[in-house]
Amino acid sequence: MSGGNGTGNTTWDVIVVGAGPAGASAARAVAEAGRRVLLLERAELPRYKTCGGGIIGPSRDALPPGFDLPLRERVHAVTFSLDGRLTRTRRSRRMLFGLVDRPEFDRRLVESAVRAGARLRTGATVLGVEQHGPDVPDRRTVVVRLAGGETLPARAVVGADGSAGRTGAHVGVRTDRVDLGLEAEIPVPPEVAADWRGRVLIDWGPLPGSYGWVFPKGNRLTVGVISARGEGAATRRYLERFTARCGLAGFEPEISSGHLTRCRADDSPLSRGRVLVCGDAAGLLEPWTREGISFALRSGRLAGEAAVRMAVAADAVETRRRAVEYADAVTRGLGTEMGVGRRLYAAFTHRPALLHTALIGLPPAWSAFAGIVRGSTNLADLTRDHASVRRLVTALDRLDARRAAPPEGPGTSPDGAPGARAARDDGEDTGGTRDLPRG
Secondary structure, eight states, rough: OOOOOOOOTEEEEEEOOOHHHHHHHHHHHHHHHTEEEEEEEEEOOOOOOOOOOOEOOOHHHTTTTTTTOEEEEEEEEEEEEEEEEEEEEEEEEEOOOEEEHHHHHHHHHHHHHHHHHHHESSOOOOOEEEESSSOSSTTTOEEETTTTTEEEEEEEEEEOOTTOHHHHHHHOOOEEEEEEEEEEEOOHHHHHHHTTTTTEEEEEESSTOOOOEEOOOOOEEEEEEEEEEOOOHHHHHHHHHHHTTTTTTTOOSSSSEEEEEEEEETOSEEETTTEEEEEETTSSSOOOOOHHHHHHHHHHHHHHHHHHHHHHHOOOOHHHHHHHHHHHHIIIIIIHHHHHHHHHEEEEEHOHHHHHHHHOOHHHHHHHHHHHHTOOOOHHHHHOOOOHHHHHHHHHHHHHOOOHOOOOOBBOOOOOOBBOOOOOOOTTOOOOOOOOOOO
């Protein structure tokens, strides 16, 4: 998929930098409002992105009406393990979430934005954004500088160019955690693929805050791990051991890749002047699982809608008001979810066995997980509406604060977690199993 390069001397209402889910979502919102919007992308589309490709309920609900979601797999079961131990599989009669190939998914999102009226330009490397200086004609204009010396003026800019992009640096996005994700796309024979059909594996890893995943996509498996940056060698060893433990070490990866995820600090800015950031460029993701697609789609839509209002702002006061409205919308929704996710991540870092035990042994915990991935609830709603969840999160907070080892005794696992049994999920769960598939 390729876009034309002739954009002339147009002053765009909005320029969106980056054509991932956040950028495509923002561009479509601007186009649907009847404004002139240019979507810039450095690569040619489709392009590979290191990502598991899980489409949970909030992602599905944020897609454009009538969007043809290119699912490669429908997930009805999740196998949980604790660094390869205490393995249980939870199953559901209803689909939990879907899996996509990111190149195909992203391409369709961009096509949807173009059909709505957005103009796409690929092969466009953005070197910077300027709101003052000789190339900026007035205070209502932002200039996007491209490699080769070209400048593109707009009334507002939405930055969706990833966690290491130029727009986040321009706005001054601050992060409080950076993680390294490593991933391999592994083609497998049909008999191996059949072992994984409709089921994913989530393994809580040996490094603080780490976990691994196996996501099936037809005759290919996406296998990955994520952990804190600075543990690169240990993270690679975890991926190697994890792949071997799943019986997949003998298969040659089609693609091996890595990616840094950056989680924003609570007080990090989301705008500067007439420039807004969203998705990875803003550090918006779920801090515990590092799920980012739903945050990209939702924040992209909010940013696009805010940019439409910002494009017609007459002065700095009105521009600032629109920026504050955008920040408030992000904080009320995504920010609240991120706050709960941070608390869960802190507890998970110090007590992975406790959360693992809850997921495999406590029906309310499994029901909460299923509700979140299906989209019938979210982390913020759970803590607000369910007293039992609030008590659990509060207890995890206290454990994290004390960092005290739980007492060992009868019925306690070697990790200090209570021994767990697979339990039914209010009519949804059809039982648990212990075994991983073998390649």
